[in-house]
Amino acid sequence: MSQINLNNDDFRNHLYNQAKDGKRLWIYPGRIIGQLYKLRTYFSYLLLTLLVGLPWIEVNGQPIFLFNILERKFIFWTVPFFPQDFHLVALGLVSFLIFISLFTVLFGRIWCGWACPQTIFMEMLFRKIEYWIEGDDKAQRRLNESPWTNEKILKKSSKHMLFFILAFVISNTFLMYIIGKQEWLKMINENPNDHMKGLAAMLIFTGVFYFVFARFREMVCIVVCPYGRLQGVLLDNNSILVQYDHKRGEPRGKATMTEEKGDCIDCHWCVRVCPTGIDIRNGSNQLECIGCTSCIDACDEVMDKVHKPKGLIRYDSLNGIYSGTKLKFTRRIAAYTSALMLIIGILAIMLITRRDWESTLLRTPGVTYQYDEKTHMVGNLYQLGILNKSMKAQGFQVSVDAPLKLVWVGKPIQQIQQGQMAKGEFFIQARTGAWKPGKKVLVKIISDEGNEENLKTSFIQPDE
Numbered sequence: 391m392s393q394i395n396l397n398n399d400d401f402r403n404h405l406y407n408q409a410k411d412g413k414r415l416w417i418y419p420g421r422i423i424g425q426l427y428k429l430r431t432y433f434s435y436l437l438l439t440l441l442v443g444l445p446w447i448e449v450n451g452q453p454i455f456l457f458n459i460l461e462r463k464f465i466f467w468t469v470p471f472f473p474q475d476f477h478l479v480a481l482g483l484v485s486f487l488i489f490i491s492l493f494t495v496l497f498g499r500i501w502c503g504w505a506c507p508q509t510i511f512m513e514m515l516f517r518k519i520e521y522w523i524e525g526d527d528k529a530q531r532r533l534n535e536s537p538w539t540n541e542k543i544l545k546k547s548s549k550h551m552l553f554f555i556l557a558f559v560i561s562n563t564f565l566m567y568i569i570g571k572q573e574w575l576k577m578i579n580e581n582p583n584d585h586m587k588g589l590a591a592m593l594i595f596t597g598v599f600y601f602v603f604a605r606f607r608e609m610v611c612i613v614v615c616p617y618g619r620l621q622g623v624l625l626d627n628n629s630i631l632v633q634y635d636h637k638r639g640e641p642r643g644k645a646t647m648t649e650e651k652g653d654c655i656d657c658h659w660c661v662r663v664c665p666t667g668i669d670i671r672n673g674s675n676q677l678e679c680i681g682c683t684s685c686i687d688a689c690d691e692v693m694d695k696v697h698k699p700k701g702l703i704r705y706d707s708l709n710g711i712y713s714g715t716k717l718k719f720t721r722r723i724a725a726y727t728s729a730l731m732l733i734i735g736i737l738a739i740m741l742i743t744r745r746d747w748e749s750t751l752l753r754t755p756g757v758t759y760q761y762d763e764k765t766h767m768v769g770n771l772y773q774l775g776i777l778n779k780s781m782k783a784q785g786f787q788v789s790v791d792a793p794l795k796l797v798w799v800g801k802p803i804q805q806i807q808q809g810q811m812a813k814g815e816f817f818i819q820a821r822t823g824a825w826k827p828g829k830k831v832l833v834k835i836i837s838d839e840g841n842e843e844n845l846k847t848s849f850i851q852p853d854e
């Protein structure tokens with residue numbers, strides 16, 4: 391791959407990592423260690439610990455998170471979800487989208503730079519391995535352009551071996567979120583012939599992760615990620631982004647006796663450290679900018695050396711840059727933050743008040759009533775279904791008030807195992823004349839934890 395051109399004037403016409411002939415330009419970001427990078431490192435280690443550790447923790451024998459699409463089993467923060475909770479999931483997704491949109495309008499791509507798994511894996515794991523084995527950006531470029539020697543073979547093979555091992559670990563971590571720890575342990579401990587599908591998924595995931603982090607890299611953010619593409623419509627002049635203060639920085643270059651210059655000495659250090667290869671001085675709302683803050687650290691380092699105030703590149707809004715006002719908590723931020731809090735609150739209430747079982751009652755279709763001439767009892771046949779949405783077995787009592795009588799047909803519904811649906815049929819009977827025609831019947835269901843639901847249904851009699 392060709393070397394990236396740092397003197398792009400026509401940055402609007404093509405991607406930074408693409409040559410005019412369409413070939414990909416390989417990006418060698420310079421190694422940077424600044425205040426924000428240190429913060430991002432600590433934060434990413436916390437997130438990585440959570441990501442790898444959470445699948446190993448179980449609450450009441452169940453994982454904290456599970457996204458088993460194949461078996462339609464979902465657990466979110468220990469709360470199990472079933473296809474019957476689709477409305478809740480849909481509402482949650484809509485709220486999440488609103489949340490993401492508002493968050494982006496306010497804070498731009500903070501998610502991409504600080505918390506996105508792609509950035510964290512790439513910058514905090516794979517990139518660090520690359521620096522460790524091949525050296526900094528200059529050394530990497532030299533190595534790539536040098537002929538194949540024993541040293542190059544050793545460095546390249548060790549790097550790619552470590553990349554593959556890391557991809558394997560990441561793949562298994564994600565697999566545990568899909569099938570759960572228990573299934574994963576079975577898969578690696580039992581006869582491989584019994585788990586061919588799972589093992590195939592493990593290898594495919596590993597291959598995909600290896601390809602993404604060894605070769606595809608920033609292309610995920612630039613070409614694949616839909617969130618990145620939304621930035622153009624979500625951001626405005628008040629959004630807080632990684633910004634270059636062009637008022638302070640321009641005209642860039644080294645000052646001479648006859649010509650005054652801005653604070654930017656045009657050293658290109660901010661461009662060299664950028665993992666997507668862009669020049670932040672061309673504008674903040676560039677599709678490729680993932681808000682990783684490397685250019686802030688790089689420029690602060692330069693400003694220190696030239697004895698100028700830090701913050702030529704900083705978190706700010708475009709209006710903040712124009713007006714020169716410091717970042718403050720505006721009414722707009724307050725309004726958006728309140729809206730975000732409200733959405734989170736609604737979602738939390740929905741989750742907290744969600745009952746861990748649900749029932750459906752139907753009068754059996756095609757049947758009107760049964761009349762017993764000997765006992766003078768009228769009976770209607772019903773079908774009841776109860777879904778235990780909790781992660782433990784639950785007992786239930788189904789009853790009707792006098793003068794009605796409930797008689798099960800076959801086995802009554804009493805105990806339902808976790809995550810299971812139980813179905814049963816019963817007659818509701820009343821002596822002739824004892825039940826007012828047209829009056830609704832209430833079927834009471836009580837769980838052994840005392841939660842109650844009253845289902846209303848119709849009752850048909852001979853004189854109706």
Ligand code: SF4
Nearest residue numbers: 654655657658660689
């Ligand atoms: S690092 Fe700072 S001084 Fe150097 S080119 Fe970038 S903005 Fe200008």
Ligand code: SF4
Nearest residue numbers: 664679680682683685
């Ligand atoms: S321009 Fe700065 S914040 Fe944006 S991706 Fe490049 S280094 Fe990161």
